[in-house]
Every structure is written in structure tokens, then in C-alpha cells.
Amino acid sequence: MTAGNPHLFEFLLRQGDNALVLGHRTSEWCGTAPALEEDIALANTALDLIGQTQLWLAYAADVEGAGRSNDDLAFLRDVYDFRNVLMLEVPNEDFGRTMARQFFFDAFQVPWLSALQNSSEQRVSDIAHKSLKEAQYHLERSAETVIALGDGTELSNQLMQTAVNYLWPYTGELFGEDDTDVAMHSQGIAPLPASMRKAWNDTVFSTLNEACLTAPDDPFAHTGGRNGVRHTEHLGHMLAVMQTLQRSYPGATW
Amino acid sequence: MTTTKEWPLWEVFIRGQHGMSHRHVGSLHAPDAERAIKNARDVYTRRNEGTSIWVVEAAAISASSPSDKGPLYEPASDKVYRHPTFYDLPDEAGNM
Numbered sequence: 001m002t003a004g005n006p007h008l009f010e011f012l013l014r015q016g017d018n019a020l021v022l023g024h025r026t027s028e029w030c031g032t033a034p035a036l037e038e039d040i041a042l043a044n045t046a047l048d049l050i051g052q053t054q055l056w057l058a059y060a061a062d063v064e065g066a067g068r069s070n071d072d073l074a075f076l077r078d079v080y081d082f083r084n085v086l087m088l089e090v091p092n093e094d095f096g097r098t099m100a101r102q103f104f105f106d107a108f109q110v111p112w113l114s115a116l117q118n119s120s121e122q123r124v125s126d127i128a129h130k131s132l133k134e135a136q137y138h139l140e141r142s143a144e145t146v147i148a149l150g151d152g153t154e155l156s157n158q159l160m161q162t163a164v165n166y167l168w169p170y171t172g173e174l175f176g177e178d179d180t181d182v183a184m185h186s187q188g189i190a191p192l193p194a195s196m197r198k199a200w201n202d203t204v205f206s207t208l209n210e211a212c213l214t215a216p217d218d219p220f221a222h223t224g225g226r227n228g229v230r231h232t233e234h235l236g237h238m239l240a241v242m243q244t245l246q247r248s249y250p251g252a253t254w
Numbered sequence: 255m256t257t258t259k260e261w262p263l264w265e266v267f268i269r270g271q272h273g274m275s276h277r278h279v280g281s282l283h284a285p286d287a288e289r290a291i292k293n294a295r296d297v298y299t300r301r302n303e304g305t306s307i308w309v310v311e312a313a314a315i316s317a318s319s320p321s322d323k324g325p326l327y328e329p330a331s332d333k334v335y336r337h338p339t340f341y342d343l344p345d346e347a348g349n350m
Contacts, residue, residue, distance in 0.1 A: 036297075041292070041293065041296040044296050140292075144289070144292075
């Protein structure tokens with residue numbers, strides 16, 4: 001397709017890398033979640049996200065037109081080429097942080113994917129349409145869990161509040177704006193992420209309120225993930241695990 | 255709110271297609287009914303098995319006792335005329 005649209009390539013990497021990095025983090029729970037039922041649910045969520053990754057990165061590879069596949073993009077790029085928001089790469093830490101992060105992300109993805117269904121690019125619209133149903137289920141589940149744990153025992157409330165406090169400074173990056181965002185907006189491919197702010201706030205504050213949790217009153221936001229300027233130290237460790245097989249045995253297949 | 259820390263057990267029933275009845279597929283643990291349905295969705299419908307899910311707390315099910323097997327079931331065993339095997343069912347009738 002359009003090898004002449006580097007902004008579209010960048011945009012698609014952001015969508016794909018968000019799904020890939022969160023999908024991998026979520027998959028780390030496989031076999032170790034607090035209950036069998038949660039274990040399977042988390043594995044399902046991870047698989048949904050990896051499925052979305054395949055679609056976004058395959059599209060990105062086509063747009064790039066350099067002969068790379070979605071697998072190449074996932075397994076053979078290094079930290080500085082990843083375009084996910086930082087929030088998704090920090091370690092799971094505990095079940096509370098995992099679910100709080102999932103919730104913050106889902107609360108963005110649902111309005112975001114809804115809006116992307118109206119994209120001027122048919123393929124963006126198609127991927128968004130398919131992913132939205134998954135995101136809606138994820139949001140239902142993560143919001144419920146945040147409420148159950150926040151409004152649970154003293155200990156679960158305290159762990160959830162700690163998770164919210166930790167993640168909060170990472171949430172602002174979801175609404176970042178740079179040349180790529182402006183280009184996508186002007187080409188009718190995607191809305192500006194900042195236009196999701198109200199929907200996100202509505203979902204997040206009402207849920208936190210119901211969960212007896214409070215959002216820190218500090219607008220500071222870590223940035224650097226979605227533009228690749230500065231990832232956290234954690235992404236490299238995660239990629240080392242995720243990519244080791246392809247790095248050690250290049251071209252290995254099932 | 256119960257004092258136990260264990261989630262109660264739920265029995266899960268799933269309807270595979272419209273027109274069929276719900277079938278028992280297994281059980282799982284969940285804190286409440288709504289969550290049990292979500293867990294059932296994640297545990298038992300991963301391969302497109304269902305169009306509808308019922309859950310019921312296992313404790314709410316009354317079951318017949320295995321020791322009553324004789325009086326409960328054996329009187330029916332020699333009454334073949336209760337089976338509709340003397341009719342030819344057209345294929346179009348579908349599941350009866």
C-alpha cells in the first residue's frame with residue numbers, strides 16, 4: 001500500500017504495540033492467577049489482545065512495504081522501536097495492579113475503537129470493529145474487578161489504591177498528541193486521542209468512586225513510550241523473554 | 255455476606271444452539287451470579303459452544319439419592335409402551 005505514509009505506519013505500530021505489550025504482560029499470569037477461573041479469563045484476554053496485535057501489525061507491515069511481516073515486527077524489533085504507552089509495559093506486580101491497568105486501558109480503548117470504526121481507512125475501521133467487542137467485554141470485567149477489590153476488604157482496598165496511585169501518572173500518555181496524531185486526524189483516519197478524555201474520565205471516575213478509591217490529584221504524566229523517545233527499564237526485560245526464541249532460533253516456526 | 259473466604263460453587267448450563275435445551279457442562283467458583291456467568295463465558299464458551307448461559311448455586315440443587323434407584327426408576331423399565339418407538343418420525347421434525 002502507501003509506503004509514502006510514515007505517519008500511518010507509526011499510528012499502526014502504536015495500536016499494535018499497545019495490544020502486544022499488554023497482551024504479553026497479561027499472558028504472564030497464565031498458570032499463576034489467584035483462581036482457576038481468573039487464570040482462564042486472563043488468558044482469554046491475552047489471546048484477544050495478541051489477536052488484535054496480529055491485525056494491526058500485519059497492516060503496519062503492509063503500509064511499510066519493506067517486506068517485513070507482523071511476526072518480524074513483533075519479535076525482531078528492539079525497545080526503541082516500540083510505540084506502546086509506558087503504562088502497559090510496567091510489571092504486573094500483583095493482581096490489583098494488573099486489573100487496574102487493564103481497566104485504565106479498556107476505558108480508553110472502548111471509546112477509541114468505537115471512534116476508529118468511522119475511520120477513512122477501511123482496514124482501520126474493520127480492525128476496530130472486530131476489536132471493539134473484545135474491548136467491551138474486557139472493560140466490563142476489569143471495571144467489575146476494580147470495584148470488587150476496591151470495595152472489598154481493608155487489604156484489597158489498600159492494594160488497589162496503591163495500584164491506582166502507581167499507575168495514575170502513566171495514564172496521561174494515552175491522550176498524547178504529536179505530528180502523527182495530527183496527521184491521522186487531518187486524514188480522517190483517527191480522532192485526536194485527547195478527544196477521548198471526557199469519555200475516559202466519565203468511566204474512570206465513576207468506577208473509582210464506586211470502588212471506594214480516589215484518583216491522585218496530580219496532572220503529571222510520564223511520556224516517551226508512544227513516540228519511542230524513552231521507554232522504562234522494564235520493556236527490555238519483557239522483550240528479552242518474549243523474543244528469546246526468535247532471537248536464538250531465527251525463523252523457527254511451530 | 256458469608257464469613258467463608260471460598261467462593262461458592264456454581265453449576266453451569268449452556269445452550270448450544272437456538273431451539274435446543276440448556277445442558278449441564280460443569281461447575282466453577284465465583285463470588286456471585288453475575289461473575290459466575292462471566293466465568294462460565296470464559297471457561298466454557300471459548301470455542302463458540304454457546305448462545306445462552308444459566309448458572310445456579312450448587313447448594314440450591316436438590317438431587318435424588320442413588321440408594322433410591324430401585325423404587326424410582328425400575329418400575330418404568332418394563333413399560334415399553336411409554337416410549338414413542340412405534341411412530342415413524344419424519345427427518346424434518348428435527349429434535350424431539
